Amino acid sequence: MSKRFFRLADWTIDIDPQTESNDIFRQYIPNFLPFEIKEEDADEQSHLFSFLIDNGIASLKEEYAEKSSLFENTNGKIFIHLSEEKEYTFVIKDMHDDYCAILMCNKGFSSFRCALFGDADSRIYGLSNALMLAFVHSGSQRQTVVIHASMIRHEGYSYCFVAKSGTGKSTQSANWLKVIPQTDLMNDDNPLLRIQNGVVWSYGSPWSGKTPCYRDVKAPLGGIVNIMRSKENHVEQLKDVFAYGRILPSFSCMKSDAVKYREVCQTVEGIVSSVGIYNLFCTQYPESAIVCHDAVCVNKKHHSK
Numbered sequence: 001m002s003k004r005f006f007r008l009a010d011w012t013i014d015i016d017p018q019t020e021s022n023d024i025f026r027q028y029i030p031n032f033l034p035f036e037i038k039e040e041d042a043d044e045q046s047h048l049f050s051f052l053i054d055n056g057i058a059s060l061k062e063e064y065a066e067k068s069s070l071f072e073n074t075n076g077k078i079f080i081h082l083s084e085e086k087e088y089t090f091v092i093k094d095m096h097d098d099y100c101a102i103l104m105c106n107k108g109f110s111s112f113r114c115a116l117f118g119d120a121d122s123r124i125y126g127l128s129n130a131l132m133l134a135f136v137h138s139g140s141q142r143q144t145v146v147i148h149a150s151m152i153r154h155e156g157y158s159y160c161f162v163a164k165s166g167t168g169k170s171t172q173s174a175n176w177l178k179v180i181p182q183t184d185l186m187n188d189d190n191p192l193l194r195i196q197n198g199v200v201w202s203y204g205s206p207w208s209g210k211t212p213c214y215r216d217v218k219a220p221l222g223g224i225v226n227i228m229r230s231k232e233n234h235v236e237q238l239k240d241v242f243a244y245g246r247i248l249p250s251f252s253c254m255k256s257d258a259v260k261y262r263e264v265c266q267t268v269e270g271i272v273s274s275v276g277i278y279n280l281f282c283t284q285y286p287e288s289a290i291v292c293h294d295a296v297c298v299n300k301k302h303h304s305k
Contacts, residue, residue, distance in 0.1 A: 006035045007216070008135060009144050009192040009203045011048035015131075019055045020116070028124045029131070031206040031214040049138040051112045051131065058115040061102045065091045069256065074165075076100070076125070078133075080256070090133055092126050101126025109138040132190070132207055136252045140263040143195040143270065146252040149224070151191040151202060152176050154183045157222030158202040159296060160191065161280075162250040168227050168284060170211065175289035188213050190252075193221060195270045223276040223296045224250075230281035233288045235295035243277035244268060 003016040004025060015032075017024045025033060068079035068091060079091035090103040099117040106112075114130045116123040136146050149160040150169040154176065161169040169188075176183045186202065189209030194201050204215035225235075226246050238246055253264035278296055282288035 003039075005037050005039050005042040006032055007037045007042075007046075008035055008048075008205060009139065009194045009201075010046065010196075010218070011139065011142070011144065012037070012042040012046045013048050013051060013135070014042065015051045015053070017053045020053050024053070024127075027120070028127050029206065031128075031208070031212070032131075034214050034216050035206060047110075048142070048144075049110050049112060049134055051114065051134055053116065053127075054113040055115045057102060057104060057113055058117065060089075060104075061091050061099050061115070061117070064089045064102065065093075065099075076129075078129075080254070082257075088137070090130070092129050094122060094125050098122055099126075101130045103130040103133060105134065105137070109134075109141065128207065132252075135192075137254070137260060139192075139194075140253065140260055140267070143267045145193050145264055145267050146190050146205070146207075147193055147224075147247075148189065148250045148252065149191060150188045151186045151204075152183050153186050153217070153219045154180060154222075154293070154297065156219060157297075158186055158191075158219040159222050160193075160202070160224045161227055162224060162247060163227035167229060168282075171284050172225070172227055172280070172282070172289065172292065175286045176293070179286045179289050180293050185211075185213050186215060186217050186219070193267075193271060195267060195274070198274065200271050200274045221271070221275050223278060224271070225278045225280045225292060225296060228279055228281050229283075231283065233280075233282045233291040235281075235292060236279045237295075238277045238279060240272070243272045246279070247272070247277055 064081050065079045068081035071078045077093040081089045092101040100122045104113045112134045149162045150173040151160045152173050161172045163169050187204045188211035190207035192203040192205050200221040202221045204217045
């Protein structure tokens with residue numbers, strides 16, 4: 001059987017390469033391999049979605065791109081189409097405007113079909129983004145979200161650093177690794193958060209930006225820290241609507257879909273009510289990590305593990 005199984009945020013997904021070589025896992029998504037599990041360990045209760053690579057839908061890419069709404073970012077374009085049956089199709093292009101993938105999903109976001117295009121780099125980009133889109137939309141209805149953050153673990157708890165691009169998320173994590181003992185990096189770009197029985201758990205993921213940190217690790221979330229550049233280091237704790245408004249933009253979601261957006265917002269509300277949210281005004285130097293540690297670690301929620 002070519003289908004293989006993976007565990008992300010304690011959910012199980014299966015990927016069937018069908019029309020591709022089984023080497024696709026090693027060649028295109030080796031970042032998923034640390035999360036692979038045996039089929040016998042993939043129980044139905046934890047199943048999140050099935051993902052089939054089906055190049056039989058490849059010819060539909062131009063048709064759907066032409067009649068879709070467009071979302072652009074610095075890395076490429078995603079064309080989004082919603083059918084009358086409330087099923088989504090996504091067409092993914094890279095920064096060179098080349099087709100990389102088309103992704104079709106069922107109404108319940110439990111089954112996905114994907115076709116890949118172009119050279120190896122295009123297919124790697126297309127498949128990685130298609131899998132993230134699948135996880136974001138399937139997970140959001142189960143209190144599971146992707147946060148754009150750099151995340152470290154210290155003394156059994158994780159801390160997410162969020163900020164506008166280029167402000168210093170990774171720098172703050174690196175500073176903790178330099179000067180705060182018993183600290184390790186869990187993920188440097190897109191860790192996962194999930195609420196279970198009132199506890200916010202954090203997880204490593206197969207998506208870690210430019211830093212190859214693909215770790216199958218988990219920890220209760222101790223806090224989320226928003227990084228803001230300053231000439232001096234100090235921390236302020238945020239409350240209620242201010243905390244919510246500060247961190248919401250860091251979560252992956254589709255605002256154009258009111259239902260999916262509301263699901264993410266409700267999960268973020270649960271996170272804000274469970275852990276500390278902070279602004280860290282800081283320099284780029286390691287001393288900022290000490291100031292941050294002294295402020296956020298003393299106030300972390302002591303959840304039962």
